[in-house]
Amino acid sequence: MKKIKGWVSRVNFTVSSHCRYPLGMEDGRIKDDALKASSQWHETTGPQYARLNREEGHGAWCPAAQPSVSQYLEVDLGRLTFLTVIGTQGRYIRNSGNEFAREYRVNYSRDGKLWKSWRNRQGNEIIEGNKDAYNSVIKDLRPPIVTRYVRLLPVTRLSTTICMRVELYGCSWDDGLISYSAPEGQRMQPPGYPIANLNDSTYDGVHERGKLFGGLGQLTDGVIGQDDFTRTHEYSVWPGYDYLGWKNDSLEHVEMEFVFDRQRNFTSMKVHSNNMFSRDVKIFSSVSCWFKPHFVWEAEPVEFRTVLDDRNPSARYVTVDLNHRTAKSLRCRFYFADVWMMFSEISFQSGNKHTHVQTKVQNSKKGKITSVTPDDGKTPILIGCLVTIILLLVIIIFLILWCQYVCKVLEKVRIQINDKHLIFLLDPQYQNPAVLRNKLPELSQSAEASACGGGYAEPDITQCTPHQCFHSNAPHYAETDIVRLQGVTGSNMYAVPALTVDSLTRKDISAAEFPRQQLIFREKLGEGQFGEVHLCEAEGLPEFLGEGSPLPDRDGHSVLVAVKQLRADATSQARNDFLKEIKIMSRLNDPNIIRLLCVCVSSDPLCMVTEYMENGDLNMFLSQREIESTLTHANNIPSVSLSDLLHMAVQISSGMKYLASLNFVHRDLATRNCLLDRRLTIKIADFGMSRNLYSSDYYRIQGRAVLPIRWMAWESILLGKFTTASDVWAFGVTLWEIFTLCKEQPYSLLSDEQVIENTGEFFRNQGRQIFLYAPPLCPPSLFELMMRCWSRDIPDRPTFEGLYQALKPHVNQ
Ligand code: ADE
Numbered sequence: 001m002k003k004i005k006g007w008v009s010r011v012n013f014t015v016s017s018h019c020r021y022p023l024g025m026e027d028g029r030i031k032d033d034a035l036k037a038s039s040q041w042h043e044t045t046g047p048q049y050a051r052l053n054r055e056e057g058h059g060a061w062c063p064a065a066q067p068s069v070s071q072y073l074e075v076d077l078g079r080l081t082f083l084t085v086i087g088t089q090g091r092y093i094r095n096s097g098n099e100f101a102r103e104y105r106v107n108y109s110r111d112g113k114l115w116k117s118w119r120n121r122q123g124n125e126i127i128e129g130n131k132d133a134y135n136s137v138i139k140d141l142r143p144p145i146v147t148r149y150v151r152l153l154p155v156t157r158l159s160t161t162i163c164m165r166v167e168l169y170g171c172s173w174d175d176g177l178i179s180y181s182a183p184e185g186q187r188m189q190p191p192g193y194p195i196a197n198l199n200d201s202t203y204d205g206v207h208e209r210g211k212l213f214g215g216l217g218q219l220t221d222g223v224i225g226q227d228d229f230t231r232t233h234e235y236s237v238w239p240g241y242d243y244l245g246w247k248n249d250s251l252e253h254v255e256m257e258f259v260f261d262r263q264r265n266f267t268s269m270k271v272h273s274n275n276m277f278s279r280d281v282k283i284f285s286s287v288s289c290w291f292k293p294h295f296v297w298e299a300e301p302v303e304f305r306t307v308l309d310d311r312n313p314s315a316r317y318v319t320v321d322l323n324h325r326t327a328k329s330l331r332c333r334f335y336f337a338d339v340w341m342m343f344s345e346i347s348f349q350s351g352n353k354h355t356h357v358q359t360k361v362q363n364s365k366k367g368k369i370t371s372v373t374p375d376d377g378k379t380p381i382l383i384g385c386l387v388t389i390i391l392l393l394v395i396i397i398f399l400i401l402w403c404q405y406v407c408k409v410l411e412k413v414r415i416q417i418n419d420k421h422l423i424f425l426l427d428p429q430y431q432n433p434a435v436l437r438n439k440l441p442e443l444s445q446s447a448e449a450s451a452c453g454g455g456y457a458e459p460d461i462t463q464c465t466p467h468q469c470f471h472s473n474a475p476h477y478a479e480t481d482i483v484r485l486q487g488v489t490g491s492n493m494y495a496v497p498a499l500t501v502d503s504l505t506r507k508d509i510s511a512a513e514f515p516r517q518q519l520i521f522r523e524k525l526g527e528g529q530f531g532e533v534h535l536c537e538a539e540g541l542p543e544f545l546g547e548g549s550p551l552p553d554r555d556g557h558s559v560l561v562a563v564k565q566l567r568a569d570a571t572s573q574a575r576n577d578f579l580k581e582i583k584i585m586s587r588l589n590d591p592n593i594i595r596l597l598c599v600c601v602s603s604d605p606l607c608m609v610t611e612y613m614e615n616g617d618l619n620m621f622l623s624q625r626e627i628e629s630t631l632t633h634a635n636n637i638p639s640v641s642l643s644d645l646l647h648m649a650v651q652i653s654s655g656m657k658y659l660a661s662l663n664f665v666h667r668d669l670a671t672r673n674c675l676l677d678r679r680l681t682i683k684i685a686d687f688g689m690s691r692n693l694y695s696s697d698y699y700r701i702q703g704r705a706v707l708p709i710r711w712m713a714w715e716s717i718l719l720g721k722f723t724t725a726s727d728v729w730a731f732g733v734t735l736w737e738i739f740t741l742c743k744e745q746p747y748s749l750l751s752d753e754q755v756i757e758n759t760g761e762f763f764r765n766q767g768r769q770i771f772l773y774a775p776p777l778c779p780p781s782l783f784e785l786m787m788r789c790w791s792r793d794i795p796d797r798p799t800f801e802g803l804y805q806a807l808k809p810h811v812n813q
Pocket of ligand 1: 525526533562594610611612613614616617675
């Protein structure tokens, strides 16, 4: 089952980032009898046809009456589910339908009886839906929902017919928690600090007389609070948003009750607590939990004392051992260790057994209850067997991985260099490492190891096996490396000294600091491991940038912009790269290069504000289109003409000509890194952070470096050498992508390993290398140009100036 793209490999500050699996509308795991609707226009537009990307019946669910009269489609997910994303589509049915929902609302119920309305974190119920009948629109639910039943209610202000197809995304809610109660969170109003509101703003139960009950909220939304509780992961929310917090003046302790879907055998409870003791906040000092297996509370609590920590102010998970006690409800009293106590998440771990008989032994000295489980004598044998099986499996996996590693080392491209030139040891006689060692006696194991130790020196590939050279000195533009625009020094990238966080200061950045509170979040455009790209309204940006500054399209005095934001807890390497990217971008000024408008770097999270490109990236744009023909016209299929494609190629060559004139090497030119605005102007950009979307385009070396090998020149792969000439190679591949309308990955029939083998053939140039084929749409003269970009010898490759001059006349024709 494929996870939906987007935030896929984000480091976990939210559970939603990895809980994004399709729940089964499209593939039929959700059966027809789990689908209901308030009405249907005809039996061929019933709820069973509301499946994303399917075109059965008359192509979608369409209600009978106007949706404004609360029409709904209901899905029974069969069990409690953590719902994080909704995808919608209209009725297309091979272009004979054109009904879709521009907006919709979501209601949900955990028990099928009590229904609640979903609202986003700003309190808005409306979700933006489709703009046409064909494309699906995927929306993140922020906050996510824990539910079993979901209703989608199309909203319309016009009297048009509406039809919907949907997919729901998420994962199973294994905690089984269906509600918690707690005292309402409080406000912290310290003199000299901003007010922190520590309430539970997404709680979906009842608020009454200072108590919350019957619902779930921020403690189960998967968002883990930061060390500084005033900082938040969300835009446009107040300080303290991620935490629910209480003060010790009005409460002796905080009592919470947790109700579960069924009786469970609890192993532990994890409480994510703040510990910012400089602001009088600490994790709880102790907790006592009582258990209700059926109808009455058991007298004996489990008590747990935490180890208080006055040295490390990090927020943390405190794991409370629940001693395998059985219950359907739990009541826990948390005791203060300081003035404030703040939680951002609580989760429960329970075993599969529903009932469990326990004997409890009070250990009064430690204030702990430990439980002794009756033993039928088979448990140790079972545990022994399990441990043996696990050990055997680990050994087998280790052996397989080791074999793969050794085989790769022996079988991959073997490079040696003598004084002047590279010798490729692809010849079968060198397949045997013993022969290899006889042939090159200086290549001893120890020399290999020390020569490949890393550092910034040019890799000496005379002194290490290709594997080692490739791995340890491999270009360090891993996923951590957002910046790939780099000055050409004539040498390879190792000669470029690393800028450190300390050495890169505000004065290096020529873009102006924009007040971050004037950035109003609209929607998320992309996400990666180290941050997110958001569409924002920038209030007062025209005035801020001043007269004469060419501005993106505007709406009143605000302007739509793309805001790339680094996560506050990104590594210092990522932070450094982000600042480097800002520094480089602030010096670029060309109609075909994405423009940096301003920055917010005086405080965290670091942001760069660029112009917003309405048509997204070129890869997505082309892959959703066909070549223009009478058929596309007659059927209203989104299309592009050959002259559009040529115009795109010219624009990219023009942007690259500009970069080359400044001696900048892009190092990752590809359609995924070109953006299109409303008028189809192309601007070259670089997306270190949103790269997850295209992660299959990158080859991962030992989890460290990530290389776009299918776009890379042979010398970049084998020698780590990046120049404008290797950008020209990538330009050839980008042209190929354009003329295949991005329907296929380059060398799609070759595995990553075979692409690297093919690189060896490019170097040897003995006619055995596999070239990309001529795309049927591509004029022959243009394919010749592509082939020149892939010349083995660098002087034989065209320059970007030459490419631009060669391509330009095609457009006018
Ligand atoms: N995704 C990343 N950057 C973008 C931009 N500037 N415009 C539109 N989408 C983007």
